[in-house]
Amino acid sequence: MARGAADLAVHDAVFCDELKAALARTERIGVSLRQPDGTIFRTQAMGQPGPYFINFDGKKLKPKMAIEVKRRKCEVLNRVQVTNLYLHDGELAGFTGFDIRSGDFYRIRAKAVVIATGNTNRMFNAQIGNPFNLWYCPANTGDLHRAAFDAGVALANMEYVRMTIVPKGFSAPGFNAFFGMGAQLVNSLLEPFMTKYHEMGNKAPRNYMVWGALQELKEGRGPIYMDCRHLKPKELEHLFFTLGIDKDTLPEFLLAKGYAKEGCLIEMTVSEPMQARPSELCGSGIRIDRTCASNVPGIFAAGDASDQMGCLHMAMAGGYAAGRHAAAYAQKIVHLRPLEPAAMAAEEARVFRPLERKHGVTYREFENIVRVICTDHFGPVKTELSLTGALAKLDRLDAARDELRADNMHELMRAHEAMNIHAVSKISARAALARRESRFHPYHYRADYPHTDDANYCGLMVIQQQPGGGVTTRLERLEYAA
Numbered sequence: 001m002a003r004g005a006a007d008l009a010v011h012d013a014v015f016c017d018e019l020k021a022a023l024a025r026t027e028r029i030g031v032s033l034r035q036p037d038g039t040i041f042r043t044q045a046m047g048q049p050g051p052y053f054i055n056f057d058g059k060k061l062k063p064k065m066a067i068e069v070k071r072r073k074c075e076v077l078n079r080v081q082v083t084n085l086y087l088h089d090g091e092l093a094g095f096t097g098f099d100i101r102s103g104d105f106y107r108i109r110a111k112a113v114v115i116a117t118g119n120t121n122r123m124f125n126a127q128i129g130n131p132f133n134l135w136y137c138p139a140n141t142g143d144l145h146r147a148a149f150d151a152g153v154a155l156a157n158m159e160y161v162r163m164t165i166v167p168k169g170f171s172a173p174g175f176n177a178f179f180g181m182g183a184q185l186v187n188s189l190l191e192p193f194m195t196k197y198h199e200m201g202n203k204a205p206r207n208y209m210v211w212g213a214l215q216e217l218k219e220g221r222g223p224i225y226m227d228c229r230h231l232k233p234k235e236l237e238h239l240f241f242t243l244g245i246d247k248d249t250l251p252e253f254l255l256a257k258g259y260a261k262e263g264c265l266i267e268m269t270v271s272e273p274m275q276a277r278p279s280e281l282c283g284s285g286i287r288i289d290r291t292c293a294s295n296v297p298g299i300f301a302a303g304d305a306s307d308q309m310g311c312l313h314m315a316m317a318g319g320y321a322a323g324r325h326a327a328a329y330a331q332k333i334v335h336l337r338p339l340e341p342a343a344m345a346a347e348e349a350r351v352f353r354p355l356e357r358k359h360g361v362t363y364r365e366f367e368n369i370v371r372v373i374c375t376d377h378f379g380p381v382k383t384e385l386s387l388t389g390a391l392a393k394l395d396r397l398d399a400a401r402d403e404l405r406a407d408n409m410h411e412l413m414r415a416h417e418a419m420n421i422h423a424v425s426k427i428s429a430r431a432a433l434a435r436r437e438s439r440f441h442p443y444h445y446r447a448d449y450p451h452t453d454d455a456n457y458c459g460l461m462v463i464q465q466q467p468g469g470g471v472t473t474r475l476e477r478l479e480y481a482a
């Protein structure tokens with residue numbers, strides 16, 4: 001299911017070996033995987049060979065984790081946007097950031113860091129035009145992918161742009177809840193169509209579902225609908241409850257739209273793309289090894305920000321592993337490495353410069369142009385020409401970065417997010433250019449190379465900035481049992 005993107009040796013170490021302890025920890029902090037009656041509620045969807053998914057109420061997961069962090073007396077810097085990473089003699093020295101309310105600037109020396117800042121959203125036009133109404137978190141803007149890349153950290157799986165199927169008019173997760181409960185996609189002729197595109201029909205991996213929906217829409221059989229009419233009242237009740245866990249207001253939206261719980265056809269569409277993993281079974285971002293370490297000593301990564309972890313199960317299991325490995329590494333380092341004063345002063349000036357400009361470009365204008373370029377050039381379809389065209393246009397925007405203005409701290413944060421979205425767009429387009437095949441279509445669909453070419457491309461496209469400033473791509477082959 002994640003052939004060519006999942007490194008199984010890393011998975012064994014950061015997920016399989018860690019899962020049991022992660023489940024026990026989750027229960028210990030007060031989040032149970034069980035239903036109120038003590039049973040485990042399992043469903044099958046997204047290409048799983050059996051009912052592997054567990055439905056549980058994870059609404060309080062993050063607040064409960066925060067309580068545990070406090071209980072363990074960890075120091076937390078809330079509302080600090082990390083802006084850059086710094087090395088000394090090729091090894092991590094620390095990082096910088098600023099408080100997005102007070103404007104305090106932080107220079108932090110560190111023996112090790114774990115990057116866990118998710119993937120990149122707001123890169124593509126959203127279905128209703130509001131760039132913040134997305135199926136994923138709009139605050140994850142690839143900040144640390146960009147910063148790590150600039151520091152020479154190798155990234156992988158960056159060519160993939162991921163989409164899902166969402167209710168028309170409201171981008172929200174819920175895909176797994178619908179298909180897990182047995183809902184099916186139909187076109188405007190009320191024909192279930194997914195078996196045309198994958199033998200598993202509505203239980204196919206997510207990318208095939210999106211591909212099928214796109215083909216039906218393209219061939220004029222839209223709108224498409226989520227057909228829930230055959231579900232029993234108890235199943236529907238569970239479905240709507242689960243949708244509310246994915247996004248509080250989703251059941252309310254569906255009811256307001258007239259999709260009454262008792263059997264319905266819900267109009268759906270394909271979501272905006274985001275730059276992220278091509279499968280539920282891998283990640284996209286910092287290339288990690290079995291100890292969650294990147295190629296730069298002291299920089300580790302976990303969760304969606306790493307190339308091998310994605311989704312909650314891996315973030316929960318691998319995140320802990322990354323912390324443990326980073327701590328073990330830090331213990332072996334005797335002295336904190338120095339942060340160069342000149343570099344710190346330059347970064348502080350760079351970070352706050354948009355506040356000094358009275359005239360210039362707003363983050364909204366800048367980000368909108370990035371979105372238009374990405375949407376037009378490398379959403380569900382890419383070609384050599386579309387990608388080189390995107391890169392030329394994105395390069396021309398470089399000059400506008402020096403004209404970004406911010407009128408307050410909130411806009412300053414957004415300006416930095418916008419610059420990071422711009423930088424990640426370029427990384428993604430470059431990696432996509434290097435993969436001259438299609439894989440997990442439409443997440444990487446090259447209309448000029450429409451077939452999957454395992455002989456040449458079964459592996460990770462690793463992209464890296466070299467010390468002289470040049471960017472290289474190389475394919476790291478992955479082997480799988482037949």
Ligand SMILES: Cc1cc2nc3c(=O)[nH]c(=O)nc-3n(C[C@H](O)[C@H](O)[C@H](O)COP(=O)(O)OP(=O)(O)OC[C@H]3O[C@@H](n4cnc5c(N)ncnc54)[C@H](O)[C@@H]3O)c2cc1C
Nearest residue numbers: 081082116117118136137143173246303304311312313315
């Ligand atoms: C609504 C929703 C429903 C989902 N449902 C499921 C599900 O049912 N099952 C499943 O397996 N997965 C699900 N997922 C995916 C799952 O939530 C993610 O895979 C998981 O949260 C990844 O965890 P993470 O810690 O890697 O990243 P995140 O949880 O995304 O956390 C990233 C953090 O980094 C912070 N950050 C970003 N940039 C900076 C910066 N510059 N400086 C400082 N901090 C920064 C962000 O504020 C955020 O707190 C869902 C996702 C969403 C959005």
